[in-house]
Amino acid sequence: MKVIKTACPLDCFDVCSIAVEIDENKIVAVKGDVDDPITQGFLCKKGHSLMERIQHPKRLTSPMKKVKGEWVKISWEKALEEIGHKLLEIREKQGSDAVIHYTESGHGGLLKNIDTAFFNAYGGATTPEGSLCWGAGIEAQKLDFGEVLGHNPLDHLHAKTIVIWGRNPAFTNAHLIPILKKAQKRGSRIVVIDPVRTATAAFADYYYQVKPEHDGYLAMAMAKMILDKKKYDVNFVEQHCKGFKEFKEFLDRQQLKELIKATGLTEELICELTNLYADNKPSTIILGYGLQRYRNGGKNIRFIDALGALTGNIGVAGGGVNYANQYITKFLDWSYLANTDSKKVSTTFKRPLFSQYVLEDKKDKIKGIFVTKSNAVLQLPDTQKAIRAFSSIPFKVVIDHFMTDTAALADYVLPCTGIYEEEDFMFSSMWHSYFTFTEKALEAPEGIIHEFEIFHQLAKIMDMRDFISEYNSPKTYLARGLRPLLEKLDCSIDETKGRRIKLEDSDIPWSNKKFTTNSGKFEFIRGEDMLIDLSFKEADEYPLQFLTLHPKTSLHSQHFIDVEEGRLPEIFCNAKTLKTYELQEDQPVMLVSANGMLKSKVKIDEGVGDAILVSYEGWWLKNQGVNNLTPQGISDIGVQAIYNNCRCRIETL
Numbered sequence: 001m002k003v004i005k006t007a008c009p010l011d012c013f014d015v016c017s018i019a020v021e022i023d024e025n026k027i028v029a030v031k032g033d034v035d036d037p038i039t040q041g042f043l044c045k046k047g048h049s050l051m052e053r054i055q056h057p058k059r060l061t062s063p064m065k066k067v068k069g070e071w072v073k074i075s076w077e078k079a080l081e082e083i084g085h086k087l088l089e090i091r092e093k094q095g096s097d098a099v100i101h102y103t104e105s106g107h108g109g110l111l112k113n114i115d116t117a118f119f120n121a122y123g124g125a126t127t128p129e130g131s132l133c134w135g136a137g138i139e140a141q142k143l144d145f146g147e148v149l150g151h152n153p154l155d156h157l158h159a160k161t162i163v164i165w166g167r168n169p170a171f172t173n174a175h176l177i178p179i180l181k182k183a184q185k186r187g188s189r190i191v192v193i194d195p196v197r198t199a200t201a202a203f204a205d206y207y208y209q210v211k212p213e214h215d216g217y218l219a220m221a222m223a224k225m226i227l228d229k230k231k232y233d234v235n236f237v238e239q240h241c242k243g244f245k246e247f248k249e250f251l252d253r254q255q256l257k258e259l260i261k262a263t264g265l266t267e268e269l270i271c272e273l274t275n276l277y278a279d280n281k282p283s284t285i286i287l288g289y290g291l292q293r294y295r296n297g298g299k300n301i302r303f304i305d306a307l308g309a310l311t312g313n314i315g316v317a318g319g320g321v322n323y324a325n326q327y328i329t330k331f332l333d334w335s336y337l338a339n340t341d342s343k344k345v346s347t348t349f350k351r352p353l354f355s356q357y358v359l360e361d362k363k364d365k366i367k368g369i370f371v372t373k374s375n376a377v378l379q380l381p382d383t384q385k386a387i388r389a390f391s392s393i394p395f396k397v398v399i400d401h402f403m404t405d406t407a408a409l410a411d412y413v414l415p416c417t418g419i420y421e422e423e424d425f426m427f428s429s430m431w432h433s434y435f436t437f438t439e440k441a442l443e444a445p446e447g448i449i450h451e452f453e454i455f456h457q458l459a460k461i462m463d464m465r466d467f468i469s470e471y472n473s474p475k476t477y478l479a480r481g482l483r484p485l486l487e488k489l490d491c492s493i494d495e496t497k498g499r500r501i502k503l504e505d506s507d508i509p510w511s512n513k514k515f516t517t518n519s520g521k522f523e524f525i526r527g528e529d530m531l532i533d534l535s536f537k538e539a540d541e542y543p544l545q546f547l548t549l550h551p552k553t554s555l556h557s558q559h560f561i562d563v564e565e566g567r568l569p570e571i572f573c574n575a576k577t578l579k580t581y582e583l584q585e586d587q588p589v590m591l592v593s594a595n596g597m598l599k600s601k602v603k604i605d606e607g608v609g610d611a612i613l614v615s616y617e618g619w620w621l622k623n624q625g626v627n628n629l630t631p632q633g634i635s636d637i638g639v640q641a642i643y644n645n646c647r648c649r650i651e652t653l
């Protein structure tokens with residue numbers, strides 16, 4: 001029996017290391033890698049079901065073409081010939097940027113970025129800027145620290161106070177839970193700040209139910225208390241920060257009572273939270289992404305970052321304001337991986353505003369769209385508009401493993417290989433700095449090829465000679481793209497196979513207190529950026545806030561594939577909200593927002609704050625999909641989608 005090492009390709013914080021046992025060319029077991037200090041031998045259900053997905057009866061095994069509204073099988077040769085010629089024709093008539101290349105993170109492998117290299121060689125397609133995911137927080141941390149770096153998750157064991165702020169690791173970051181529990185056992189206090197008493201909050205020592213989008217005010221109130229009681233780290237703010245004076249003067253002008261009122265919490269509770277954070281040091285904050293999917297998402301994160309600097313909890317063991325961790329990214333050669341020098345045009349659109357771009361801003365100008373690693377139509381806000389926008393494009397190609405809702409609306413769907421069938425490089429940019437060269441365990445079923453091969457064949461048809469010679473094999477692609485990392489490690493790719501490796505100097509970011517901002521210091525939010533605008537009047541007809549959170553047992557839409565057609569998505573609210581609208585549990589209702597409608601089933605969850613409805617994203621169109629209700633729009637900074645700024649009302653049926 002042979003054991004090979006690979007890693008989970010799903011778009012998740014953990015990027016778990018996986019040990020695959022193979023006997024006589026068959027996979028006999030898939031396990032969490034015991035040698036990995038993060039995975040510690042267990043995988044979540046989604047990780048275990050990776051095997052089911054590659055053997056799933058609905059997996060596509062042949063290219064498909066839509067002919068007169070019906071899907072028919074087509075040979076690779078013919079499919080790529082037709083697609084290649086169409087791409088050439090569009091470029092000749094309208095320019096390469098009349099094609100949109102829409103890609104997401106449906107598979108985390110580095111090799112899968114060959115799509116971007118191809119479209120840059122094509123001349124530069126129109127591509128998205130900004131994010132459906134984490135954009136506001138990324139931009140906020142770049143402004144404050146210069147880069148987005150996180151502590152080694154095991155370093156949290158040194159923290160006396162661990163504040164989980166708007167993240168639900170019990171669902172989305174499973175391997176953080178044992179670390180939190182171990183820290184708790186050793187005496188650390190676990191604090192959760194979330195409008196929903198989540199499964200993470202259930203085992204926390206302290207829980208604070210903040211009003212959605214009001215975290216900036218909560219952080220301001222905490223900062224004001226820290227300043228008033230002179231609990232701040234004078235040395236840190238004087239030596240290593242820029243803008244402290246202005247920050248303090250701004251807070252001096254704020255009324256504590258007003259700030260407190262805005263948060264939905266009491267003065268006693270905020271005082272307790274502030275004391276925990278500022279007195280029981282070192283303290284770490286672990287931020288999630290739910291709290292930045294708002295108009296003020298970036299500012300809210302910046303005020304929270306400021307708490308770390310004020311209390312000197314930066315660059316020390318057990319400290320940090322952990323949002324994501326882009327440390328490994330620094331050692332990848334993106335100009336090679338993405339082939340940026342070949343690009344002749346650089347047209348972008350704001351990702352959350354895709355539908356508006358296609359239907360209004362560039363009406364009739366977009367002639368083609370190529371989707372990779374994404375179920376875009378379902379995951380973008382405002383589903384009905386996304387369907388109209390996508391369908392309005394005359395030529396549509398999707399590469400996926402399944403006939404997703406996005407694929408079903410396309411003209412061609414091309415199947416590709418998945419985990420276990422390919423070698424690749426897998427790393428996390430959301431959490432830790434461990435990585436794995438994934439080994440191949442199986443041959444892909446007949447008819448399925450890797451994206452590298454797909455784009456190579458297309459390039460041949462389109463006579464893209466430079467691309468073919470520059471990107472001649474997966475092995476060279478990885479070796480060239482990873483050159484800075486391999487130089488740092490002083491080894492070759494082959495020497496790293498089968499091992500889980502971590503970048504050694506990455507455990508405590510900013511320990512030298514040299515920040516990568518222009519000033520070289522931590523920069524406090526300042527000037528007009530400090531004004532959080534929550535003055536928009538919510539229409540009286542939509543009294544409820546609709547939060548769409550990440551589901552426990554599915555990675556976005558991927559594991560909703562087998563849900564029976566017509567099943568109603570569940571929505572959760574507390575008994576008080578249920579009573580206000582005179583509803584019964586399990587009653588089917590219609591939710592109505594300014595964007596659309598969603599028939600759903602009400603469930604009681606006492607953890608949900610007042611006047612809030614919670615649902616989970618990822619339901620397919622056969623179950624309507626929650627983005628029927630969500631608005632298009634972007635955050636203050638970082639071009640982030642604002643899914644959680646969704647208001648609705650309930651209508652009984």
Ligand SMILES: Nc1nc2c(c(=O)[nH]1)N[C@H]1C(S)=C(S)[C@@H](COP(=O)(O)OP(=O)(O)OC[C@H]3O[C@@H](n4cnc5c(=O)[nH]c(N)nc54)[C@H](O)[C@@H]3O)O[C@H]1N2
Pocket residue numbers: 011104105106107112132133134293372373374375376379380399400401402404416417418548549550555556557558617626627630643
């Ligand atoms: N309402 C609401 N909507 C949201 C969010 C929310 O909080 N609320 N969250 C947003 C966030 S954070 C994100 S990141 C986005 C995610 O948006 P998407 O990334 O579009 O979501 P997925 O459903 O994971 O779709 C990924 C697709 O990639 C496919 N795939 C898997 N492996 C491969 C591969 O090797 N090659 C190719 N070509 N395809 C592959 C999968 O089968 C799947 O169909 O959704 C956003 N949508």
Ligand SMILES: Nc1nc2c(c(=O)[nH]1)N[C@H]1C(S)=C(S)[C@@H](COP(=O)(O)OP(=O)(O)OC[C@H]3O[C@@H](n4cnc5c(=O)[nH]c(N)nc54)[C@H](O)[C@@H]3O)O[C@H]1N2
Pocket residue numbers: 011012013133134165166167168169171172173193194195196198210211212213214215287288289290291547548549550551552553554555556644
């Ligand atoms: N099982 C599973 N794991 C996943 C994913 C998945 O789809 N399924 N998706 C992956 C991806 S792409 C991402 S981006 C991450 C997302 O990971 P998380 O950030 O953990 O997930 P979310 O569900 O978006 O939001 C987390 C929490 O933010 C809270 N929240 C919402 N609004 C506010 C607010 O205004 N203030 C505060 N303080 N809290 C608020 C929500 O109630 C929720 O409990 O998860 C990754 N991991």
Ligand code: SF4
Pocket residue numbers: 008009010012013014015016043044045046047048173174175555
């Ligand atoms: S989905 Fe996340 S927690 Fe689950 S196995 Fe994959 S990387 Fe690990």
Ligand SMILES: [Mo]
Pocket residue numbers: 011132133134
């Ligand atoms: Mo995400």
